[in-house]
Amino acid sequence: MNGWLLAATAVLAVGLGASLWGVSTGPLGRRVTAQNLSTALLCPGLLLLAQGYDRTSYVDLALLLALLGPVGTLVFARLLADELAGDPPRAWGPTWAAAALGTVVVAVLCAVAGPGRAMVKLLIVGALLVGGNLIASRALSGGFAEVDRG
Amino acid sequence: MADAVIVLTLLAVAGCATAAVVNRDPARQALVLAVLGTVLAVLFTVLQAPDVGLSQLAVGSALTPLLIMLTVRKVRRRSAAPKDGRQ
Amino acid sequence: MTRRARLWLVLLGGAGLAALLAAACLRLPAFGGARHPYGDRAVAAALARRTANTIASVNFDQRAFDTMGEMSILFAAVLGCVVLLRQARDEHRDPPRPAEVAAPVRRYALLTLPVALVTGLYVIAHGQLSPGGGFQGGVVAATSLHLMYLGADYAALERVRPVEAYEITDALSASAYLVLGFAGVLAGAAFLANTLLPLGTFNTLSSGGVVPLLNAAIGMEVACAVVVLLARFLDQAVEIEEESGE
Amino acid sequence: MKARSALLALGEVVLWWAALVVLWLMLISTVYTLEWAVGAGAAGVGAIVARIGRRAVVRR
Numbered sequence A: 001m002n003g004w005l006l007a008a009t010a011v012l013a014v015g016l017g018a019s020l021w022g023v024s025t026g027p028l029g030r031r032v033t034a035q036n037l038s039t040a041l042l043c044p045g046l047l048l049l050a051q052g053y054d055r056t057s058y059v060d061l062a063l064l065l066a067l068l069g070p071v072g073t074l075v076f077a078r079l080l081a082d083e084l085a086g087d088p089p090r091a092w093g094p095t096w097a098a099a100a101l102g103t104v105v106v107a108v109l110c111a112v113a114g115p116g117r118a119m120v121k122l123l124i125v126g127a128l129l130v131g132g133n134l135i136a137s138r139a140l141s142g143g144f145a146e147v148d149r150g
Numbered sequence B: 001m002a003d004a005v006i007v008l009t010l011l012a013v014a015g016c017a018t019a020a021v022v023n024r025d026p027a028r029q030a031l032v033l034a035v036l037g038t039v040l041a042v043l044f045t046v047l048q049a050p051d052v053g054l055s056q057l058a059v060g061s062a063l064t065p066l067l068i069m070l071t072v073r074k075v076r077r078r079s080a081a082p083k084d085g086r087q
Numbered sequence C: 001m002t003r004r005a006r007l008w009l010v011l012l013g014g015a016g017l018a019a020l021l022a023a024a025c026l027r028l029p030a031f032g033g034a035r036h037p038y039g040d041r042a043v044a045a046a047l048a049r050r051t052a053n054t055i056a057s058v059n060f061d062q063r064a065f066d067t068m069g070e071m072s073i074l075f076a077a078v079l080g081c082v083v084l085l086r087q088a089r090d091e092h093r094d095p096p097r098p099a100e101v102a103a104p105v106r107r108y109a110l111l112t113l114p115v116a117l118v119t120g121l122y123v124i125a126h127g128q129l130s131p132g133g134g135f136q137g138g139v140v141a142a143t144s145l146h147l148m149y150l151g152a153d154y155a156a157l158e159r160v161r162p163v164e165a166y167e168i169t170d171a172l173s174a175s176a177y178l179v180l181g182f183a184g185v186l187a188g189a190a191f192l193a194n195t196l197l198p199l200g201t202f203n204t205l206s207s208g209g210v211v212p213l214l215n216a217a218i219g220m221e222v223a224c225a226v227v228v229l230l231a232r233f234l235d236q237a238v239e240i241e242e243e244s245g246e
Numbered sequence D: 001m002k003a004r005s006a007l008l009a010l011g012e013v014v015l016w017w018a019a020l021v022v023l024w025l026m027l028i029s030t031v032y033t034l035e036w037a038v039g040a041g042a043a044g045v046g047a048i049v050a051r052i053g054r055r056a057v058v059r060r
Helices: A003-024 A030-055 A054-080 A081-085 A090-114 A116-142 B004-022 B025-045 B050-084 C003-026 C037-048 C054-064 C062-086 C103-125 C133-145 C146-153 C155-158 C163-186 C211-239 D004-026 D033-058
Strands: C090-092 C240-242
Touching: A003 A030, A003 B004, A003 B025, A030 A054, A030 A081, A030 A116, A030 B025, A054 A081, A054 A116, A054 B025, A054 B050, A054 C103, A054 C133, A054 C146, A054 C163, A081 B025, A081 C054, A081 C103, A090 A116, A116 D004, B004 B025, B004 C211, B025 B050, B050 C103, B050 C133, B050 C211, C003 D033, C037 C054, C054 C062, C054 C211, C062 C163, C062 C211, C103 C211, C103 D004, C103 D033, C133 C211, C146 C155, C155 C211, C155 D033, C211 C240, D004 D033
Parallel strands: none
Antiparallel strands: C090 C240
């Protein structure tokens, strides 16, 4: 067990616990926020796992999660727009905290990878992750206010 | 100690799956199911099965929620329409 | 058939299944070992055919016939959905009003759509080299197109997604898999045998003989099948209205 | 006017294509001729879809 796997276990423990607790209890707005944060918290965990197992091809998993996780949140933001309109979830604190976690993990892994294509791939994953989550949070807090149906 | 992460993700999968069954509202179930898809992908990764993890990620994170939520929307529109004529 | 006879039939079938499963379990390799007889053989066969990802070799070479079955299941399932969710006689189409989505969300969708599409194609193309393959990449590529619905509206999605073209491509790529299988027969080997093409250099896009071609056929099939499936669901959820409901 | 808009459309597609080829090159591990060809093709598909998608949103 190396340090990377230890870090991955810690990040995953926090991420899994927080998203599981948030998504299964409370009002709808908090559940949607927790679903959005599950992407932001588990994707850094996957990146750390890839580094811990020393398999660069596992980065593809994090890439796909960073791409598709926000898309899943947009699905809920769009199709639950009516229910969320009354009490739009504004959880900017946790959102920025998760974005900071993603940034720190990507920065550390980039520093380890050194300049090269692997580093650019990590930066792409990080940009997609942070950007996607901020946009998904924005969509949840009224991004689809004018959408009545369709 | 290296198995700690496997135990952790297995527990999370069990908890998430239980939560998906305990919730009765389809929209909330879909939310739990989306998280369950991601958690399962992490489990497959720590079990060294990245191919299955990728399949789970591709299907579970966006496609299944979209199919479920579209079905929920259709059912809700259908039950709402005859009563007050509104969509 | 009476209720009693049916119960006996179920019990008989269940008992037979249980006996076979128990017999199979007794012959399983020991639990938790580092080596597995099937794993060792699969890896050796994959390396002999110069396929870097053993899973791809199992899916598209050693057990290509199973994959054909899975492909037919997906094809039949999508066909069933198309038939079930068609526009019925007492329904009509009511185009949804254009939606106003917040500008950052729209821009994100427009930027991410090509990136996700190319990533999906990357996962398909590198199926026999790294984790991934036709199914995973196909689903990602198909999902990416629906960012148009999430970031704009249904009319915009329909412009990047002419359903008829995807239906035709779905059928064509499913038959491409069969044609590649029969090419093996015509060449004098067995159905779906990997003897047709040169095996190429290990760990390149052209390695593994017929594996990359079968992988690409599955990728196209899955992508088109998912698009057609989601198109039917979207039609029902967004456009099709019952006459009484208007 | 028509020639100008056609040129703009071509420029948009070429820009997207170049960006997506760079993305492809960053995703892969080793670069060789066939990889270039497949990447260029995939980037072409992505660039055309990007153009159609943007027009579908703008022209409403």
